[in-house]
Amino acid sequence: MGKVQGTDISALVEEMTNAGFGHLEESILQCSDCALREGATNPVIMKGSRTPRVLFIGEAPGKTEDMTGIPFTGRAGKKLDEMIEYMSLADDDYAVINAVKCRPPNNRKPLKGEIEMCRPFLMAQIKMLDPQVIILLGNTAEEAFCRSKKLEWGIPKVSDGISIVKIYHPAAMIYQRSRIEEQKALIDKNRQLWE
Numbered sequence: 001m002g003k004v005q006g007t008d009i010s011a012l013v014e015e016m017t018n019a020g021f022g023h024l025e026e027s028i029l030q031c032s033d034c035a036l037r038e039g040a041t042n043p044v045i046m047k048g049s050r051t052p053r054v055l056f057i058g059e060a061p062g063k064t065e066d067m068t069g070i071p072f073t074g075r076a077g078k079k080l081d082e083m084i085e086y087m088s089l090a091d092d093d094y095a096v097i098n099a100v101k102c103r104p105p106n107n108r109k110p111l112k113g114e115i116e117m118c119r120p121f122l123m124a125q126i127k128m129l130d131p132q133v134i135i136l137l138g139n140t141a142e143e144a145f146c147r148s149k150k151l152e153w154g155i156p157k158v159s160d161g162i163s164i165v166k167i168y169h170p171a172a173m174i175y176q177r178s179r180i181e182e183q184k185a186l187i188d189k190n191r192q193l194w195e
């Protein structure tokens with residue numbers, strides 16, 4: 001689609017938002033603006049409600065997500081499901097997206113340039129989904145959304161009327177079991193944001 005680069009993406013985001021979900025999804029499916037598309041099977045767009053109170057933002061698709069085209073369907077997805085249950089969210093309450101839509105090779109972290117290229121899609125999705133709470137799943141989601149590291153773990157900030165909080169990426173629960181209790185504590189101290 002040849003998105004514009006640079007810091008001012010607001011006009012492009014506005015245009016995509018006004019064009020609606022179908023147009024945005026088609027634009028993502030057709031996009032080859034960064035090298036990630038070459039190695040990806042399916043761009044991964046979103047799952048969940050189109051009118052969520054809570055929007056989870058992860059990093060990038062993994063192997064299972066790349067095959068299914070659905071975010072958080074692999075092992076990390078099971079951990080996210082457990083988190084969502086612990087948060088007492090119903091299916092209509094939330095949506096899940098990623099900072100970048102195409103799978104990085106060998107599950108490496110997306111590069112800054114890749115995150116930047118995909119950012120108009122991310123910001124258009126946020127605008128269209130219009131959540132009350134954004135939960136950033138790890139540092140890459142924070143870097144993509146904030147363009148830098150600005151948040152402390154579990155300490156919410158309000159921006160444009162949206163509460164934003166950073167907690168651990170669900171994959172951290174797989175490899176560091178001590179993170180499970182830490183994650184529960186971060187969730188417990190922020191429950192008032194979505195309850």
Ligand code: SF4
Pocket residue numbers: 028031032033034035036037043100101102114117118
């Ligand atoms: S990761 Fe984003 S910018 Fe890169 S090709 Fe996929 S949709 Fe386009």
